[in-house]
Each structure stands twice: as structure tokens, then as C-alpha cells.
Amino acid sequence: MAETAVSIDRSVALGTWVVIPVFNEAVVIARVVRELREVFPNVVCVDDGSGDGSWEAVRAATPHALRHLVNRGQGAALQTGTAYALRRGAERIAHFDADGQHRVEDLARMVRCVADGDCDIALGDRFGGDVTRVPAGRRLLLRCAVAFHRVASGIALNDVHNGLRVLSRPAAERIELTADRMAHASEIIDLIARSGLRVRQVPVTIDYTDYSRAKGQHWTGGFRIMFHYLVGRALG
Amino acid sequence: MTAFQIFLIAALAAVGVTLVALALRGAIGRVAALLWLAVVSAGIVFAVAPNLTTVIARAIGISRGTDLLLYLLVLVVLYGFLAIYLKLRRVRRELTLLVRELAIREASAGRGEPRGEGEPRGEGAPAGNREPGGGRTT
Numbered sequence: 001m002a003e004t005a006v007s008i009d010r011s012v013a014l015g016t017w018v019v020i021p022v023f024n025e026a027v028v029i030a031r032v033v034r035e036l037r038e039v040f041p042n043v044v045c046v047d048d049g050s051g052d053g054s055w056e057a058v059r060a061a062t063p064h065a066l067r068h069l070v071n072r073g074q075g076a077a078l079q080t081g082t083a084y085a086l087r088r089g090a091e092r093i094a095h096f097d098a099d100g101q102h103r104v105e106d107l108a109r110m111v112r113c114v115a116d117g118d119c120d121i122a123l124g125d126r127f128g129g130d131v132t133r134v135p136a137g138r139r140l141l142l143r144c145a146v147a148f149h150r151v152a153s154g155i156a157l158n159d160v161h162n163g164l165r166v167l168s169r170p171a172a173e174r175i176e177l178t179a180d181r182m183a184h185a186s187e188i189i190d191l192i193a194r195s196g197l198r199v200r201q202v203p204v205t206i207d208y209t210d211y212s213r214a215k216g217q218h219w220t221g222g223f224r225i226m227f228h229y230l231v232g233r234a235l236g
Numbered sequence: 237m238t239a240f241q242i243f244l245i246a247a248l249a250a251v252g253v254t255l256v257a258l259a260l261r262g263a264i265g266r267v268a269a270l271l272w273l274a275v276v277s278a279g280i281v282f283a284v285a286p287n288l289t290t291v292i293a294r295a296i297g298i299s300r301g302t303d304l305l306l307y308l309l310v311l312v313v314l315y316g317f318l319a320i321y322l323k324l325r326r327v328r329r330e331l332t333l334l335v336r337e338l339a340i341r342e343a344s345a346g347r348g349e350p351r352g353e354g355e356p357r358g359e360g361a362p363a364g365n366r367e368p369g370g371g372r373t374t
Contacts (some may be wrong), residue, residue, distance in 0.1 A: 046339065066339040072332045080336040084343060180332050235325065 008041045008108045012115045015091035016166070017042045017064075018107070019081030021074045026053040028211060032100045033061035038102050040094070040111075044085050046077040064088075074229040075184025078158040086172060092197040093172040097163040101212040102213065106204035112168040119200035120171040121192060123157065124164030128203025135208060141219050148226065152233075159200055161217075161225075171197050181189040182221065183228035190233070237284075244283040252276045 018040050022029055029045070037043050045058040049071035059065045066084055068077060082093050087119055096102055102124070112120035126134055127142075134142070145160045165188070167175065174195055179187040192199055206212075217225075259269035271363060282289050282301075289301025298304045 064343065066343045068335045068339055070331065070335050072335050076332045076336065084340045085337060087344075089338070144266050178329070180328065235322070 017085035021077035073181035
């Protein structure tokens with residue numbers, strides 16, 4: 001990917017721990033982690049019970065390799081990585097997708113935003129720039145999710161279910177994900193809305209590759225996520 | 237008495253005997269055992285005198301005894317599903333917490349816990365010093 005010089009203060013980079021949930025991403029994970037660690041040395045990979053050699057790839061790629069012995073879902077994996085990083089003294093927690101759809105330079109801008117104290121949480125916003133980069137079907141689905149959250153969570157965001165996030169340590173300590181599967185992305189929005197933490201949306205580019213699209217959600221998945229989210233809210 | 241009535245009574249009686257045996261061994265609680273015994277006993281009574289269900293049903297405005305049983309069954313099944321679902325949710329949550337703790341311990345043990353404490357905290361030493369390299373024991 002881009003050989004852009006990502007400029008970020010060394011101590012800021014070291015205080016930022018990047019958490020990557022990994023589920024059957026053996027093909028791409030090594031490259032994603034390598035590029036990331038050129039800028040952010042502390043990368044935590046949580047292998048969520050993959051069966052395709054992801055664990056071996058992850059162990060070779062980063063010293064902070066964690067493994068769920070049983071598949072527990074992306075939300076659970078993020079929370080595991082976050083708990084681990086917090087125990088090791090992380091000052092900021094970043095969420096990053098394993099499939100290579102995010103860009104390191106985008107993450108660096110978001111990290112700076114949190115490190116400078118402009119916000120407690122930075123959320124990636126794929127609609128902040130060139131919207132045509134987002135496939136039309138995806139755009140429609142996500143617009144629906146955005147509208148849904150405007151009502152359900154009472155928070156007006158441009159983009160929801162974007163895997164790129166940066167949280168300050170206090171924010172990460174307050175937000176504990178209990179939705180184990182994909183509904184965590186909805187849960188986190190609720191938690192943010194209720195916490196009163198300062199949120200900033202940072203325009204990012206999602207690189208939609210055939211690989212990432214194949215791994216991504218089918219539109220019916222949106223209903224499943226909504227169902228899990230609503231059940232979770234109803235039952236607490 | 238029809239053959240089916242005899243079969244039903246025998247089956248219910250077997251369940252009753254099992255319940256008593258389980259309760260005596262302490263495998264199930266006394267209260268639970270008594271409640272289930274009450275249900276089984278009622279079943280035997282209704283098996284012996286099927287018309288009794290209709291008498292009770294008429295008394296509360298339902299025309300047939302079998303309808304009464306059906307309505308009760310629907311309530312019991314719904315409650316059962318909900319109870320099992322809630323229990324499953326709790327077990328899943330506990331499983332996640334367990335798997336999480338195991339993952340963190342496994343990763344921490346591989347490089348010796350002492351290194352973990354107060355690690356980066358942002359002081360500007362070069363990354364090379366922080367990365368455990370061959371820290372993992374395999």
C-alpha cells in the first residue's frame with residue numbers, strides 16, 4: 001500500500017495500542033500487521049478461534065498475539081485485545097480491521113486527534129470525503145444504519161459500523177463491549193451517546209477490495225445485527 | 237380402561253418414581269421434586285378420569301378439556317423457551333469472559349508477567365527495546 005510518510009510523534013505512536021480482531025484472515029493478516037507496525041509498534045492481534053492458520057501468521061507478525069480458544073465474535077475479540085492493552089499500560093486504544101480495508105495514515109490522523117486532546121474518541125467516517133468510493137449497495141445499507149441509530153441511540157453520526165476507531169485510555173476503560181458478535185458496533189455508539197465523551201468523526205478511506213467485500217456483511221446481516229442489538233438492549 | 241390409558245399411567249408413574257429417587261439422592265431440590273410430583277399426579281388423575289379436564293374447563297368458560305390442556309401447554313412452553321434463552325445468554329457471557337481471561341493469561345505467560353507492568357506509558361525509548369522478540373515460549 002501507499003508509501004506515504006506517516007508522520008506521528010514516536011511517543012504518541014508507542015502509547016497507542018492497535019487491536020485487530022482476526023477471524024480466518026491468514027491470507028492478508030501478515031501484510032496488514034507489518035504495515036501497521038512500521039508506524040505503531042504495539043499491535044495486539046486477537047485470533048478469534050480461526051481454523052485457517054491465522055494463529056500461526058499472527059504469532060509471527062506481532063509479539064502481542066492472543067487467541068480465543070473458542071470463537072466468540074468480533075466484539076468479544078476487540079474487548080479482549082482492549083483489556084490486554086489496558087493491562088499493559090496503553091494510553092490509547094485503536095480498533096483496526098484485519099482485512100486491509102483501512103489505511104495506516106488515516107489511523108495516524110485519528111490518533112493525533114485523540115492524543116492532542118481534541119476528543120476522547122475518534123471514529124472513522126467513510127462518508128466524510130469522496131463518497132463514490134463506497135459501493136452503492138453498501139452506501140444504502142449504511143445510510144439505513146445511520147438513520148436507525150439517529151433514532152435508537154439519539155446520536156447523529158455520518159457513519160456507523162466503521163471498524164476504525166481510536167479511544168483514549170479513560171474512554172476505553174469506560175466502554176466495555178458486551179455484545180460479542182457484530183452488534184458491538186451498535187453497542188459502542190449507545191455507550192458513547194450515554195457516556196458524554198467527546199466524539200470526533202475523521203474522514204477515512206475504505207479500500208474495498210474483492211477480498212474485503214467477500215468477508216464483509218451481506219445486507220441481510222444488517223437485520224441480524226439489528227436484532228442482536230435490540231435484544232441486547234432489551235435484556236441489558 | 238383403554239390400552240392407552242394404561243400406558244399413560246405407567247409412564248407417568250415411572251416419571252414419579254424417578255423423581256422420588258432423584259430427590260432422595262439429593263440430585264434435585266425437595267421443592268422442585270414436590271412441584272413436579274404434583275404435575276405428574278395431576279396427569280395420572282386426568283388419565284384415569286379424562287372427563288375431569290372438561291369439567292374443570294367448563295367451570296372456567298372453556299368448552300373442551302383438551303383445549304384447556306393446550307392453552308396451559310402453550311404457556312408452559314413459552315415460559316420454558318424464555319427461561320432457557322436467558323440461561324443460554326448468561327452461559328455465553330460467562331464463556332466469553334473465560335475465553336478472554338485465558339487468552340490474556342496465555343499471552344502474558346509467554347513472556348513472563350513482570351514485563352507487563354507499567355510498560356510503555358509513553359516514555360520515549362525506542363521500540364526495539366520494548367518488543368520482546370523471542371519472548372514467547374514454544
